[in-house]
Amino acid sequence: MAALHRLLLLLLPLVGLLVLHPLPIVASYDARYLLAAKADLSDPAGALSVWEAESSHSLCAWPHVLCAGQSTTVAGLYLGKLSLAGGFPASFCSLRSLQHLDLSQNELVGPLPACLAALPALLNLTLAGNGFSGEVPPVYGGGFRSLVVLNLVQNSISGEFPWFLANISTLQELLLAYNAFTPSPLPEKLGDLADLRELFLANCSLSGEIPSSIGNLGNLVNLDLSMNALSGEIPRSIGNLSSLVQMELYKNQLSGRIPEGLGGLRKLQFLDISMNRLTGEIPEDIFAAPSLESVHIYQNNLTGRLPASLGAAPRLADLRMFGNQIEGPFPPEFGKHCPLGFLDMSDNRMSGPIPATLCASGKLTQLMLLDNQFEGAIPAELGQCRTLTRVRLQNNRLSGSVPPEFWGLPLVQMLELRSNALSGTVDPAIGGAKNLFDLLIQDNRFTGVLPAELGNLSLLRKLLASDNNLSGPVPPSVVELSELSQLDLSNNSLSGEIPREIGQLKQLTVLNLSHNHLAGMIPPEIGEIHRMNSLDLSENELSGEVPVQLQNLVLSAFNLSYNKLNGHLPLFFSATYQQSFLGNPGLCHGICAGNDDPGAIPAARVHLIVSLLAASAVVLLMGLAWFTYKYRSYKKRAAEISADESSWDLTSFHKVEFSEMDIVNSLDENNVIGKGAAGKVYKVVVGPSGEAMAVKKLWSSDVESKKKRNDTFEAEVATLGNVRHKNIVKLFCCVTNSSCRLLVYEYMPNGSLGDLLHSAKAGILDWPTRYKIAVHAAEGLSYLHHDCVPSVVHRDVKSNNILLNAEFGAKVADFGVAKTIENGPATMSVIAGSCGYIAPEYAYTLHVTEKSDVYSFGVVILELVTGKRPMAPEIGEKHLVVWVCDNVDQHGAQSVLDHRLVGQFHDEMCKVLNIGLLCVNTVPSKRPPMRAVVKMLQEVRGENKPKVKKEVAPAL
Structure with a gap:
């Protein structure tokens, strides 16, 4: 007993030390787990370099680590946007006190970690923006005792939608957007x-x-079910979401009427139900929601009139309802009681006057009412709307004079008034519109x-005023518009001479002064405008005389007919543009006898004889060459097609x-317009209407080539035969x-984007045209990826496979190596595609x-x-990406923009550049889907304004 007493006396000081200074046992374990995780991760940026076993800093001082209160246990790991790569570190699942785990926007791959569901304290799990794949582990539905936030946005998660997550009753934020779940x-x-x-x-x-149970979510603040395939009607119970601030249901297949009751949502600020199939009239109460700021209901099939409640909406700033069938006028004094900034009611059937109160708040920036039946004059009050940047009122029934101040709006970039009945003059106040890019007033x-004062518009790129009653000369000041790309003053009563300057x-790419009373000579200086495409x-x-300098131009449209031109017409013009000089009796081909020179006729005859002899020799040589070529072609065709192979079959996919x-x-x-790896393309004119077609003849030679040719044929037919x-590009048969x-195929007169963009004709493609091409091509690819079942992967997207029609609309073409994708990545035996365009993971893994x-x-x-081309000498040995x-990293975005265009388009080009950089991210999961690319491109020009996501702090 005495010995035990002595032992207790010895241990008492040690026990006291333990009470006063507890050993950091848990802390050492947590540090060990973090170090193990660091070893499992790739950390190219060195973000975790301070995490060291021998570090002089305590665990709680390590970067990106948060400890719980005064303890040394890990409560939070904030590792987002650190360029970490590899699989999920399993050791994180041993951090028993972990409450917040943020690994977003990294390059992590592999399956989602099932072990996290067992962490008893976890409140926030954010794994967005990685490459996690596979299904959501079912254990998630049975674990997570207290999880509040689950954020798996933009990964590569697949399988059926994880409905079992609804078992996590503590959830306040469920974020699964942009994943590849099966329908x-x-x-x-x-x-x-x-x-x-x-x-x-x-x-x-x-x-x-x-x-309908969605109406039970009384605490819901943000509802976003956009860009899915949801159908049926919007449930009436959605009107029970009393806490709702934002509702996003756009781009689905919803039908039926918009339910009543939305006006009772007192916190609702943002409503987007656009791009659906909604019908019927707009409910009267929809604009009664007192906090409503933004309403997007465009591209549906709504009918009837705008409800009267619209006129009293107190906070409405953004209204877009274009692409419906709405009738009648605006409510009286619309705009007077709200801070209206963006209004687009285009492509409806609205009538009545344009309200004078639209800009009463002084905040209106974009006014788009095109393609309706509005009538009366443009209100004088809109001339005081100094905030306007974009005005599109074309294709209405507007009349009367345009208010002088309206011409000179200082911030307006586009003023489009075409196809109305407007009268009066173009007021000199136009000189005040210093930011004007496009002035479109034709057909009035x-x-x-x-x-x-037009000469003051230094940024002007389009001046289109055709089909009016304008008189006087072509303003000399127009030659000061150095950015002008299109000038069309045709069908007026202009007189005087064309300015030589x-x-x-x-x-300038388009110059049209036709159907006027212009006199004098054609300025030879026009031949120095090398970007000219249409004259x-x-x-x-x-x-x-016709200036010989015009031979320098490469024109797709050229017309000097019905003037009083005279003199000798060079052979170049007569051979190339035979229909361009009709109605000029003074023009002569070869002999131009002068009344004042008696020796002119003999001299002309000598000149004619010499010319005829030379031409005859050329024709003879060309005839011999043509005959030889045709004979060889005939023999070759005869060898290829024997008697038993001479029958042809036509399979049509369109009428x-x-x-x-x-x-x-x-x-x-002679009609070959292109050659490629798959074959040769001809332009042919067929049918009673003389319609042009493009015919691709696949190459044929040895057995291996024949197999590849048949594979290409089958791929094109299988893809394009069912695509609409x-x-x-349309495959007719x-x-x-x-x-x-x-x-x-259908014939695309402007050829491929690649040929045009990287040729001497690149000047034709101004920035608005390039932007349009990007949007069109993105929409085509989005259709292949998201709307075709199964999805179609093109596998050879490049500028040479984007074709352009007469209006420079873009269509995706050449599906010779296309592949359908049904369940996850497809493994190819060989790489298809073109150098400079091939995704890195495809080149390494053959997974597409x-x-x-x-x-x-x-x-x-x-x-x-x-x-620039994807591979070009001026960018050295690097490829374009x-x-x-x-260059962007070292010198900024300005350093890579096409210097020929940048000017006033700087901001737009930078935005599109950023979208391109998102698309070429080396990590596939971080690239946006094509649907998102389309939406981002549309948002660049405000056609599809990005939604303002309300920041909601998690209630932890």
Whole structure:
């Protein structure tokens, strides 16, 4: 007993020390777990370099680590945007006190960690913006005792929608958007998440109807189910979401009427139900919601009139309802009681006057009322709206004079008044519109002289005033518009001479002064405008000779007909533009006898004889060459097509008015318009209407080539035979026999984007045209990826496979290596694609997904923004993606923009550049889906204004 007493006396000091200074046992364990995680991760930026076993800093002083209160246990790991790579570190699951784990915007891959569900204290799990794949572990539905935030946005998660997550009753934020779930209905159980404040399920392949139980989510602040395939009606119970601030249901297949009751949502600020199939009239109470700021209901099938409650909406700033069938006028004094900033009611059937109160708040920036039936005068009050930047009122019934101040709005960039009945003059106040890019006033009744103040518009790129009653001369000051690319003053009563200084307009691509009373000579200086693509001076009183300098122009449209031109016409013009000089009796081809020179006729005869002899020799040589070529072609064709192979079969995919032999007999080598790896392309004119077609004849030679040719043929037919989209090139039919395969497409007169962008004609492609091409091509690819079942991956997206129609609308073409994708990545045996466009993971792994196309399209965007080829001598040994990234990092975005365009388009080009850089991210999961690319591109010009996400702090 005494010995025990002595032992206790010895231990008492030690026990006291332990009480006063407890050993950091848990802390040492947590540090060990963090060090193990560091060892498992790739950390190229050195973000975790301070995490060291021998560190002089305590665990709680390590960067990105938060300890719990005064203890040394890890409560939070904030590791977002650190460029970490690898799989999920399993050791994180041993941090038993962990409450917050943020690994967002890294490069993590592999399956989602199931072990996290066992962490007893975890409140916030954020894994967004990585490459996690596979299904959501079912254990998530049975674990997580206290999870408040689950954020898995923008990964590569697949499988059915994880309805079992509705079992996590503590959830306040469920964020699963932009994942590749298989089409799945929304579970009715979602209504059980009573504490839910944010539901973000955009682009999750959701189908079926929105369950009525969603109305049980009384605490919901943000509801985003956009870009899915939801159908049926919007449930009336949605009017029970009393806490709702933002509702995003756009781009689904919702139908029926908009439910009543939305006006009772007193906190609702942002409503977007656009791009659906909604019908019927707009509910009277929808604008009664007192906090409503933004309403997007465009591109539906709504009818009836605007409700009277619209006129009293106190906070409305953004209203977009274009693309419906809405009738009648605006409510009286609309705009007087709200801070209206953006109004787009285009493409409806509205009538009545434009309200004078639209800009009563002094905040209106964009006014788009095109393609309606508005009538009366433009209100004088709008001339005081100094905030306007974009005005589009075309295709209405507006009349009267335009208010002088309206011409001179100081911030306006686009003023489009065409196709109305407006009259009066273009007021000299136009000189005050210093930011004006586009002045489009054609097809009205404007009179008088164009004011000299037009020369003050230094940023003007389009001046289109055709089909009016303008008189006087072409304003001399127009030659000061150095950025002008299109000048159309046709069908007026202009007189005088064309200013010789017009040759200073080096950006000019279209010049149309036809159907006027212009006199004098054609200025030779026009031939110095090398970007000119279209020149029309017909139906005037121009005299003198045709300037030989016009031979320098490469024109797709050229017309000098019905003037008073005379003199000798060079052979170049007469051979190339035979229909461009009609109605000029003084023009002569070869002999130009002068009345004042008696020796002119003999001299002309000698000149004619010499010319005829020379021409005859050339014709003879060309005839011999043609005969030899045709004979060889005939022999070659005869060798290829034997008697038993001479029958052709035509398989049509659209209605055609020609036969297979019409196509076969039109394959003349003189009509070859292109050659590629798959074959040769001809332009042929067939059918009773003389319609132009493009015919691709696939190459044929050895057995291996024949196999590849058949593979290409099958891929094109399988893809394009079933595709119907305005931005996918149309395959009319295929014509085949046992030895030859022909594919007949619609003809695209402006060829490929690549050929045009990187040729001497690049000047034709101004920035608005390039932007339009980017949007169109993105819409075509989005259709292939998201609307085709199964999805189609193009595998060879490049600028040469984007074709342009007469209006420079873009269509995706050449599906010879396209692949359908049904369940996850497809593994290829060989790489398809073109150098400079191939996604890095495709080159390394031969795994192809839709994200491979996104990368290639990103390269196309960089081409459009920089004007450079993917592989070009001026960027050295780097390919375009590396060159752009390096220069942006070192010198900023300005250093890579096409210097020929940048000017006033700097901001737009920078935004599109950023979208391109998102698309070429080296990590596939970080590339946006094509649907998102389309939306981002549309937002660049405000056609689809980005939604303002309300920041909601998690209630922890």
